[in-house]
Amino acid sequence: MPDRWTWRPGQSDQCGLSGIGIAARYSANVGIVFAARVRYELRRMKTPPPHDSPCPPAKTAVALRRRLLAWYADRRRDLPWRRTSDPYRIWVSEVMLQQTQVATVIPYYERFIASFPDLATLARADRQTVLKHWEGLGYYRRAHHLHQATRELMAAGKERVPDRREVFRSLPGVGDYIANAVMSIAYEAPLAVVDGNVKRVLARLCGLTTAVNHPAAHREYQAVADTLLDRRHPGNYNQALMELGALVCTPRHPECGTCPWQTACFAHRNGVVADYPRRIRKAPIPEHAMVAGIVGHRNRLLIVQRPAEGLLAGLWEFPGGRREGGQSAKAACRAILNQTTGLSVSVQRHITRVNHAYTHFKIVVDLFLCRKDKGRVRLQGPTAFRWIRPDELQDFPFTGVHKKTFAKLSPDMLRLRTRRT
Ligand code: SF4
8 A cells, every 4th residue: 555645646666776776777877867866865765764654644634633623614514502612512412413413403402402401400300301302313322321321410419511531431321422522522622533424534534444333443543533633622623523524525425626635635635535434244134024003992092111221211102012924914913912911902904004224123013003802901011001192192202113103193083993883
């Protein structure tokens, strides 16, 4: 591989020649050429070896920082969490932004901050209210952890976000990324962040060949990010680098022509932008068939709550479960509802089919309208249940997939179809 930082196409990368070789090659004008070549070789001997580290040399890094910060001052988006220096609000925004796009986060962030403007208010809130504010944002474990972390801080008599990384890092849900992001943006701590955007930019800038989703990648990318970090303006620098990845150095169509780093960028200079970042191809994620039932009884619907731990913890949904092969969806719905709720139900009609993707698997849910025939609710799996009116659906934090079905449910349909015929 050519030296990342000094090599240019067409530039000689030959080692020095011996005096005899030089003399033989340039025999036409031996004296002049030989003297010139000797001077050249002597100069080369004093020159440090090519810089082949993945990190740019110090002089280049200074220029990169300066250009990036100037670009950020000009191009940064006006986002609600950039209008505050409150460490709590910055923390909330960083938690929400993990795995989630900025446009999706903005209304959630604004609603959340309006209801829980400070750490103490969030700590005092009940879990269901917090989940209701997170409903639809996904990755609900983030909300549980954030809530739990504020409670732990309040229990320790702290109403402010800790300004020491090791204290903050020990809280639930605070990993290296959140710790470095909040400490640098809120307190100007000299800590570099590494997220998906940053990895992509660094892979292209420095020609890093380690796959970004390889288990060993994080340490390598963090080391490069640490070297490049602007220690005088770590908060702005980190935000600028993430912004560059979000707006310019995008996954599919990077706008190298407007990039402040284009003259230094390894991938751009060598015309290999599409080859970076490297990624290990993963096996396709499995898809599971699920069924769920809206059980009607006296104009009320049955909803159940998921356990407090695990996937979608504490959220509400219509009772149901995973369908095994060989069983019709209708038969599976009847059997699974009987098993999980203890009720005997009649499956009346198919309402809708919805698809939903999680990180490691996808699901296809067939939703049926059912009628309670007999029995009392005895839960197996869910931890709580309610018989609610259709207009009370909005009062509970629901799983994303079941929330998708709401559009298919009209009060009229529910009232008519659940009647005994
Ligand atoms: Fe990304 Fe292109 Fe900029 Fe390189 S020049 S960092 S590939 S946008």
